[in-house]
Amino acid sequence: MLLASFALTGYAGVRLLDGDALGVAGWLVGAAVVHDLVLVPVYGAADRALRAAAGPYVNYVRVPAFLSGVLLLVWFPLIVGPPARYGPATGLHGADFGRRWLLLTAGVFACSALCLAVRAARRASRARCSRSRATSR
Structure with a gap:
């Protein structure tokens, strides 16, 4: 079953990169950078504020x-x-x-x-x- 999953993932990747490979790669890198540099600090700050406000009921x-x-x-x-x-x-x-x-x-x-x-x-x-x-x- 795992091999079938890898085969399907490989097929989807080939089909995805068949078109605009540079655009897809840029989108993936951009999404990773935005997540790591923007969203993770926002998640962390929101979680710290929530833990301070809700205490053990967070x-x-x-x-x-x-x-x-x-x-x-x-x-x-x-x-x-x-x-x-x-x-x-x-x-x-x-x-x-x-x-x-x-x-x-x-x-x-x-x-x-x-x-x-x-x-x-x-x-x-x-x-x-x-x-x-x-x-x-």
């Missing part, structure tokens, strides 16, 4: 923000407004993608908040149980 913000960001990255062209050819090509109107993305984002954050509330309730219940056992002795 993952209850980090995970839904990551999922929302991935959805935004994948569906960005349709979220900001589908191209004019989208409707005729698919037979669908694309006006609702932005609202749906916001609803999904709200839902993911709500699920994360629910998980945090359940965790806090369990922790409080355990603390009450351990205090009652300690006082009954």
Whole structure:
């Protein structure tokens, strides 16, 4: 299976570089440079600020923000407004993608908040149980 994956990757690479190889190479190098010099420091600063603000509950913000960001990255062209050819090509109107993305984002954050509330309730219940056992002795 791994060999088939490498074969398919090689075929795609040959097909990709068959056209404008210099343009593709420039795009890949540019993407790597922009990622390393611009995006990594932004990620790091945002994560440090989030850890300072959220403390031990940082993952209850980090995970839904990551999922929302991935959805935004994948569906960005349709979220900001589908191209004019989208409707005729698919037979669908694309006006609702932005609202749906916001609803999904709200839902993911709500699920994360629910998980945090359940965790806090369990922790409080355990603390009450351990205090009652300690006082009954």
